[in-house]
Amino acid sequence: MSAIVELKDVRKSFGNLEVLRGVTFNVNRGEVAAIIGQSGSGKSTALRCMDRLETIQGGSMLICGHQLHDDDVDLKSLRRDVGMVFQSYNLFPHLTVVQNIMLAPRMVKGIKAKEAREIADTVISKVGLREKMDYYPEQLSGGQQQRVAIARSLAMEPKLMLFDEVTSALDPQLTGEVLRVMEQLAADGMTMILVTHEMAFARKVADRVIYMRDGKVHEMGSSDILRTPATPELASFVSESAEH
C-alpha cells in the first residue's frame, strides 16, 4: 500500500496562536482515516491545509503527489484530485441540485453539458437523491443538502475526499442518512479523511484513528484505540464523547 497523504512535522499559526505544532501522519490509498479531538485541537485546520485553504508554515505535506509547501504547487490539479465537504454544506443557493453538481465539471474540466449531465445522474444516484435533481438547496433538508454536497465533490472524480465535521450541523436522524452515504463510499474504496465527533462511526468505518491534542498527534492507530486507548487523555476523551 502506498501513502497518498504524508504529513511531516506540519506547523501552522494564526498570528501568535500556534494551531499545528508538528503534525506527522500518513494515510494510504483506500484507507479511511478519522481525525478526532477536542475543539481547538487543530484537527479542522489540519484538514483545511490538505486542500490548501490554509497554507502551512513549516514541515511538509504531500497530497496525491502534490508537495503543498512549494510555492509553485499546481492548485488546479490538486483540487481535481481532492474533494472537500464542509460542515455548512456550502451549496450554491441560486443553482438547482443538478446545476450545483454540473458547475465544476463544466467549468474546470470543460466537459460538455450532456456529458456533465450524465455524470450528475451517476453521482446523485449514489447519494440516493435522483428525484431531487431540479430542486433548489433551500427546498431540501440539511441531510439531503449534505448528500448533494458529497455528490458535487464526487462529480470531479477525486482521489481523496476530505470531510470537515459534515454531520455537526445535523440532528441525529439526518446524521444517519449522511453517514450511510459515507459508509458506502468507503466500501467502494474511496480514500477518505474525516474530522468527526461521531465515535461510533469512526469505530465502525475508520481504518485509522488519529487523536489530536494541542496541535499534535497525541495517539494514533487502528480503530481499536477507541476501545483500548493507550493514553489517559484519549481514554477520557472517549468516555466524555460517549456521555453525549
Next chain:
Amino acid sequence: MTYQFDFGAVLAYWPLLLEGIWTTLRLTFFSTVFGILIGAFCAVIRTGGSSWARAVISLYVEFIRNTPLLVQAYFLIFGIASLGIRLPILVGATIALTVNIGAYTTEIVRAGIESIHRGQLEAATCLGLSRTQTYLHVVIRPALERVYPALSSQYVLLMLASSIVSSVGVEELFGMSNRIQSETFRNFEIFVVLGIIYLLLAMLVRTGFTLLGLAMFPRRRKLGTSL
C-alpha cells in the same frame, strides 16, 4: 375659483410628449445598461482589488453620492464642451447619468457581494474554479439576485431623475414642457400632465424590472422567495 382648467391645450401637443417619453426611456435604458456594467465592475474591484484601486473607486463613489446630479451634469457636459469636444447632447446626458448611477450601483452591488458567505468561496475554490469563474458564477450572480429589489428601486429613481438633464437642453419628457409652456402658457396643466405620465412611466419601468428579474433569476421565478 375662477380659473378654467384647459388640459386640451396641453394634450394637443401629444406628439411632442410622445417624443419626450421616447427620449426619456432611451436615456434611462442606456444609462441602466452602462450603469450596471460600471457598477458591477467597480464593486468587484472595491471588494477584491489592490488597495490603491479600492481607494480610487471609493473616492469616485463618495464624491458622486455626496454631490447633486445637477452639478455633476453641468460639470461634465459644459466641461466637455469647454474642451472643444462636440458631443451630441444625448450622449453627454447619458454619460452624466451613467457616471452618477454607476456610483450608486457600485454601493448596492458591493453590499450584495459582501453578503456572500465565505463558505461559498471556499466551496468553489475546492471544486477547482478559478478566481474569475468563482466571481462570475458563485459571487456576482447570487449577489445581483440578492440586491435586485434595491437595484430596481434605484433605477426607477434614475428614470425620474433623468428629468434633470432637461436643464442642459435635452428634450426628454420634462424638457418638452418648456416648449409647450411657451406656446400655451398652461403652466399648471402641463405639470399635472407630466406628473401623470411620470407616474405611469415609473410603473412601467418597475414592471419591466420585475419581468426582467423573473427572466434572469429562475430560482426566484420558481420559489418566489428572495435569496
Next chain:
Amino acid sequence: MNSAFILSLLKGLWGTIVLSLLTFLFGGLIGFVIALARISPIAAVSRAAAAYIEITQGLPLLVLMGLCFYGPSIFGYDSFSPLAAATFALTLYASAYLGEIWRGCIQAVAKPQWEAAECLGFTRWQRMRAVILPQALRIAIPPTVGFMVQIVKNTSIASLVVGYAELSYNAKIINNATFQPFLYFGIAALMYFAICYPLSVQSRALERKLNVGHR
C-alpha cells in the same frame, strides 16, 4: 478665479443651507404625521398615507416644483416666492421619504414591544409615546441623517423651475459669464461635498454603533 464669484458661490451656499433646514423642519413634521398615519389602525387613513407616499415618490422633484410654483395662484393665492415654492415642493418630497423611513423604524420595534405594552394596560397613544417612540428614535437617527444628504443635494433642483438662487443657480450664472465650467462647478461640487460627506460619514458611524449595541 475672481473673489466676487467666490463670494457669490458662498451666498448661494447660504441659500442652499437655508432651504435645506426649512425642508428638514417642515418635511420632518409632516413626515412624522405620515408615518403615524401609515400605521394607523383605520384602514382608510393608512391607505391614504400609502397613496401619498407612492405618488410623491413616483414623481420627479422637478414636476413637484412646477406644481407647487404654479399651483397656488390657480387656487386664488398670490403666487409663491421661489423660496416658498421650493420649500413647499421639497417638503412634500421629504415628508414622503421620511414618513416611509420612520414607519419602518416604528414597526421594527413595535411588534414585540407592542404586545408587552398592551398587557400592561396602556392606551394606544400611551404605548406609542412611552414605549415605542423612544426606541424607534434610536434606530431612526442613522437613516434620518443619511436622508439629510438627499435633501441637501436635491435643493439644487430648486434652481430650475422656480429659479431659487442657491449654490447651483449661482454657479450656473457665473459659468454663463466666465465659461470656466470645471473651475466653478468644481468649486460648487466641493461645497456640496463639504456639507454632505460629513453627514454620510456620521450616518454610517451611528449605524455601526447601533448594530454593535444590538448584538
